[in-house]
Amino acid sequence: MPRRWGRRTWIPRGPAGSPPPRGRVPAGPPPGAYRRFRVDYPRRDRRGVLRWVPSWRQVLVLALTGLAAVVALVGYVYSTVEIADVNADARAEANVYYWADGTQMVSVGPVNRQNVPLSDIPPSLQNAVIATENATFYSDPGFSVRGLARAVVNMARGQDVQSGSTITQQYVKNTYLTPEQTLDRKLRELCLSVKLSRSLSKQDILQGYLNTSWFGRNAYGVQAAAVAYYGMDAKDLDPSRGALLAALLKGGELYDPSLSAAHHRRAVERWGYVLDRQVELGYLSAEQRAKYTVFPEPRPKSVSTSMSGQIGYLVDVADKYIKNRTGLTTEQLGRGGYRIRTTFDEREVERLRKTVEDVRQTSLDPARRIADRDVEIGAASIRPGDGAVLALYGGPDATEHFTNNADTAGVPVGSAFTPFVMAAALEHGAGPGAGAPEVLRRALVRGDSGLYGRLGEAVGLDRVRDLAVGSGLLPLSMAPLEPSFPTGTSTPSAIRMAGAYGTFAAGGRRTDPYSVTAVSHLGTPLEGLERPAARRALDERVAREVARALRDVAVDVMAPDAIRSLPPVAAGRTGAGDRVPASWFVGYTGRLSTAVTVFRSRPGTDGLLPMNGVGGSASDRADFLPLRVWSAYMTGTPAARAAG
Template sequence: MTTASRPGARRAEPKPSAARAWFAKVEPAKVWAAEKLAEARDAAAKRSESGSSGSKGPKSATWRRWAKLSAKVALVGFLALALIGSVTAIVAYNRIQVPDPNAEFEVETSFVYYSNGKTELGRYQDGDQNRIKLEADEIPEMVKHAVVAAEDRTFYENSGVDVKGILRAAFSNTTEGTSGGASTITQQYVKNYYLSAERSYSRKLKEAVIALKLTRQKSKDQILTDYLNTIYFNRGAYGIEAAAKAYFAKPTKDLSLSDTAALAAILNNPAGFDPASSKFRGEEKLLGRYQYVLSGMVALGYLKQVEADKVKDALPKFPAKTVPSRLGGQRGHALTMIKAELLGLKGADGKPLFTEEKIDSGGLRITATLSPKVMKASASAAKTVKPKNRKAYVPGDPEQKNALHVATASVDVESGALLGFYGGQDYLDSQHNWAATGGHAGSTMKVFATAAAIEKGYSLKSTWAGDSPFTTYAGSEVVNEGEQAGVADGMDYGQHITMLKAMEQSVNTAYIDMTESMGGPQAGRKAIYDTAVAAGLAPAKPNPKFPGIPSTTTDFDHKTDDRIALGRANVSPINLANAYATIANGGYRHDVHVVKKVRDRAGNVLYSWNGTKNGRHAMSEDIAADVTYAMQGVVQSGSGQKAQSIGHPVAGKTGTATCGGSQHVCTSWFAGFTPQVATAVRYSRGNGEGKLDGGWMPSYFGADYPTETWAAIMAKAMEGKEAESFPEPVYVDGQDPESGHEEQLIAPPPPPEEDKECDPIAEFFGACGDDKGRDDRRKHDD
């Protein structure tokens, strides 16, 4: 290993005997101490002579003899003590071992990056310790030279302990009443990394012995590197790299000469020399220390005087100290999800790959799947599209009954990677991530009922009950939307309507008929449940084969929920976006995930997402094509028409759900996809079941705010991507499980009628031919 040193300096070769090495270092100090004692004795004798000038009698002769005797006794005593001290030091050297490092100085900040692997998303750290370790060759020589000039100018020559310095400090402290230290860089490193700041002779002895041993075990350059990775600079920054970023917002490699000298000066008194500290001693004192560093660099041959003169008269400009929250905005939500996923990862042996301690203090470099562009677009859309009078967080409202939660999630179709999300509000206001929280799915669940029915043998041309109300096998009534507009028992769409029309117009009665016609009500409910879980919705109970964010879906019971197709289940936007991505991907599912790769500080890959291992078919490619075609009808002719604004082919589904005995609208959705990206948007209030209708929102329909929010996100997410086409429909047609759903049952269209004035209610629901404002509604018992 190459050892950096100042010009002309050579490190002595290690001596074979530790004892002889100690004697060799102590002997000059003993001589120096004897000289100092002799000087003190002579000074005392002179004072004695001057005080008794003119007296040359027997008394003065006796005094001189007594003084000489006392000096000899003192010298002998000192030498004896020195010998005893030497022997004691040798014994201590042999008995004191280098201990294990202090745990807190072993920690290193772990960094999380966006999907590009360069832009920092956030970090994990143990408490307040922000530490970024560097290798020896990553620290510029200029930085090493400045620190040596500031803290220990004999660093490359001393043995780790400056014995003369220690005795000089002790002598000065005793005779002059001053208080000063004599720690070398090695001793400072030992104190921080191995020992403590305790003030005692025993600790000082241990420090000296360990410093001597380390000097024999490590190169000077390695000791200096370790020192620069552990020393504290204030501002929560441990080590030179964290300090460079905390003070000058740049990495160590980009520090200028003045930046470097200033940081080296701050080391002497981190709190007192930090310009942003409340204990700052003033610019004049910092400037003096700064100039001391520069002059030392010149004296040691590290720097030319002309270079020092260019910067010596003024300190560098310190950027205004900023304290960006590590968790503010969506960072806290993102870091929480990322850590949860890391803790759930297991190796081939079934053991966890990462512990919380490793994540917080292991110096990991984590690349997330999140795109800075999509994250920014999600936050912007959630904040700007919503009604201006509704807030994501309401101060003074502990239950947040009047908070509007806009939750979004975008997933990459080909990989299942979570590209972006919006958790409903700033993490500092509330740690509840609504993008990872279930809410009643409403009519967005009809997509999975469509896929299940085709799998069972029906086709897009099969027919279903379109008139309202519809009596279920259990005797309860299901109605279509329209009651709130004054249409008794909901809208009628015809005795028999195709699956395509049922999807386009989101006809509740048709989907209950569909559910009960897949081999019986129970078999139909189970088929819808299995299809939804296979595509990407989390199951009712945790199952490692079907993970999700979160890992379960509440109120998702195929055994008792006879209206499962109408979306009582509490689905998160993240899981719904991933399930729709499966359909967009030809029925091939990838688990949704937020961690792309994990490396250690040295760059070794500890984990990497394996798309091949985590992918599998959830439905056939032909069924996915037919479902996609049906969903395109929603965007082209149904309630999702505002999604067309992004200029790409879109397939999607709106949804609203009702809650409570009053059957008020509590969630409003739009979820859809292009061939590349799937996004889900949900609006909810308060605890997730607050009332959206009745005037609280200007519009509670999924066709409005949710679809507009979706379009704003996707317009940015699709920038730079080619407009790809969806596959043509296959019209998969198997054997109908039950009769009575044939296409032929649809009555031929009646002859054209003369134009007549349209009924206002029919006009509201788009039944007048050219009205495109229809949206879906659905009701169920909570």
């Protein structure tokens, strides 16, 4: 009869075809006695439901087999996963532009991130993050056993493979892995976390985590978050503000207090918890905690795009300057990671913008006058004798009007060019003391373009061109050397006109306009951005004569009140006899040299549109518009008063 050996069935056998032997059954099966191997499941010696309950031996074998498979799988993944497999997006940084005073102007790039060393992150913020995100950070092996178990349970339930990850695991997710939640990704996260803990210091991991985490408001990393929420660098955050940033790690979309009343309540509660948790773990004393009872309200979330308004024009000018001076290509600059300190004065930029928009509102009526449509204004202001570009107006909005009116090279300058003709004449014959300067000065005041046309021919058009270029205008903006050349057919930008007039202000010493003072990439300064050196462009006596004539122009064309409210002013402008479809006013004081241009342009049309009737003017110049912008900006008076 069949006998059982453990849980396996065997049948004793005699010779082939003979029945089983009678008598005592051996204690164990002889060699070759098995007829078949069969796992006893369902269990044959049990009845009912118990047949389906495995024995403890079966449970043990199954558990050991599963454990061996898991260990083998983990070992395989651990041996094959590479730390060097870094997600490039996690390393991407924006280019950050700063105002002249060092405050951040804008962060430009696909990822708003600026990596900073751990030394620039206050210890109070570090402690707040550790206290709330991973209290055992300095002692754990890079992963949480409890979190791993939770992930396995969730997987078994068919839910997302999530868990309360450690800081190391979160850094791995931010840096090395794609965002989907799968068992394979979770296993790779675990192995990478262990490897990372063995190869990097805790300080390096914490630094990486704080530089890659998302804080809401499109801010990645604590530096971008500090600017987005408080308009300051991370190193300047106090424990209260740092506690809110630590709270945002729970979910920027849930705890940004500016989004709604519910968000604000959650943010206040979470902020208080972060501070209390630090007291509980000994990072903050009760006395220190007692100082922070008022919620540190962040600044409102900006709804405009970062490049809107004048910012895009400023960035455009700065980028051009960097590429010209350093040799960087557009592609290289676009890779990000650059810190760019500009010369732009935030207050002056805003003042110039408001002045232009006020003049448009008080002087133009496009709803009633067709001529007032498609009117464009460009302006730039530099520091004479230095060349720093302090402000510019490129158009109403860089995200909608893409041409930078302050840096365009397509608007004829008209008789605002005649000071360079006068300077060339004085340099080459009609020098001071010869009597001719008085005649030239009167002609400049009257805007006698005909006289200056003849003068340019007499001096030599090439000499006029060379002097204009030597004073700061770009060679590519010079018109062909034809009889009309001295009357202003060239098309310099407002930036270059303001800089070239600054040469007269500086007694004939030229300093090229510059818009960037320093650039660093990943902490390394770039060469080639030293401030342009001043050099002699004109004889000092010639520059003085031209400046005297330009002061007479200013007195002649500006309102007496404006003259009295300014230090000595020198200015040039387009005149009534000009044949160019644009109006200019360029002038300087000891503090600023500012150029303003007004023209009409419409996308899809070639060249400039006529200026006839703009602003209700009977002339075809509308030259009062650039004068109003210039005088209102330079005097600080409202546009309505400047218009009078």
